[in-house]
Amino acid sequence: MDHVLILGGTQFFGKRLVHTLLENGKKVTLATRGQKADPFGDKVQRLAIDREDSQSLKEAFANQTFDIVYDQSCFSPQEALDSANALRGKARKYIFTSSQAVYDFGTNRTEEEFDPYHFSFNYKTRQEYPGYLGYQEAKRAAESVLFTQTDFEVTAVRLPIVIGPDDYTKRLTFHVDKVKKNEPIGIENPDARYSFIHSKEAAEFLYLMGASSFTGPINPGCEEDISLLELVGKIEKQTRHKAIITNILTKENTSPYSLPGPWSINTNKVKQLGYTFSSLDSVLEEIIM
Structure with missing residues (x-):
């Protein structure tokens, strides 16, 4: 049985992801601030963390190991680095919920149009990334950290607008x-x-990426x-x-x-991998x- 850690997972398609993991027999641990109730009862384990406090991550993940990490709540490169450091040697695969916002404005954007391996940035807190341009830089920088400064098998799922x-x-x-x-x-x-992408299909695709050997950035969606x-x-x-x-x-x-x-995004790569969406x-x- 795979042991899956979800950073976040108590809102929107994150909850759908947890349900999908549980339905498929995975052992699930949620790591959150503990400020939002969730509907999972004793079906999941819970850890209290603060993404802006690196020590809380080290303490929460001490003596823990996981097969897959889903990061649903990262909004700065510092948070990405702190999580990666706290989980170093404790997980194999890291699925990062990124966004089509990593691309410049335009249509039919392909995965190659933003290269996280050659992106320069400054480490900032999430409060230092205001507005949609701040959100863009934060997601870009977090991807860069995960792809260039960690030993995980990393997949960045660049979701379009999620609706449901x-x-x-x-x-x-x-x-x-x-x-x-x-x-x-x-x-x-x-x-x-x-x-756009349906929230149910966003969660299903994230689940499938955990089971897949694919690594790198990917554009799912309609x-x-x-x-x-x-x-x-x-x-x-x-x-x-x-x-x-x-x-x-x-x-x-x-x-x-x-x-x-x-x-808007180009979905040719995800179709070539055999995934389809409504x-x-x-x-x-x-x-x-």
């Missing part, structure tokens, strides 16, 4: 609610295109991308309400997906209510 009925961020729901209530949606660039204008159009069709779109952005109306440019149309039809 269990999405606690309510970012897609924001748009649906605005359309139903005939309230304006502020969108800076309605033609910007984005990639093959198709979609513009925000097209997304709102699908909401209009399913809700039978007309959307109000404005380029005058306010705190109340700005779309959570409204960014200065597009972010069509974006079917995913959106399921979730838009």
Whole structure:
């Protein structure tokens, strides 16, 4: 039986990942701050850690060994380095939940368009990475640490936007609610295109990467991308309400997906490895209510 450590795992598709691991007979240990309840009862072991306190990691992982580590909660290179040091010699494989945000704005981004092996950065705390550009740098730098400064078999899963009925961020729901209530949606660039993945398939893919011999960065997700204008159009069709779109952005109306440019990925590599994902149309039809 594989012993799996999850750093995080108490929210959104992280919970789905835990369920998948347990259903497949894995021994699971969750390492979190212990501030969020989880639904797993005595089916998992728990360790208390603080990602910003390296000593807490050393103490939590002392006298522990794992087969696979899933890192769901890393938001700085310092956290990546501290975790790697605390787990040195204690695990074989490290699956890092990264993001399509490692790529510059654009569409059809391939894995080769960000090289973590040749990325220069400064070590900062998560508080020093504000906004989406800060998030981009943090994920880039964390990947660089894991690929260049550790002895693990590392896979960086560069997830696109994750959506599902269990999405606690309510970012897609924001748009649906605005359309139903005939309230304006502020969108800076309605033609910007984005990639998505269902939360269930994100968790399943992470699980499969733990069982796979693949290492390196990988782009999973729906093959198709979609513009925000097209997304709102699908909401209009399913809700039978007309959307109000404005380029005058306010705190109340700005779309959570409204960014200065597009972010979408090329999924050819993951398809070549034999993995398939639901069509974006079917995913959106399921979730838009």
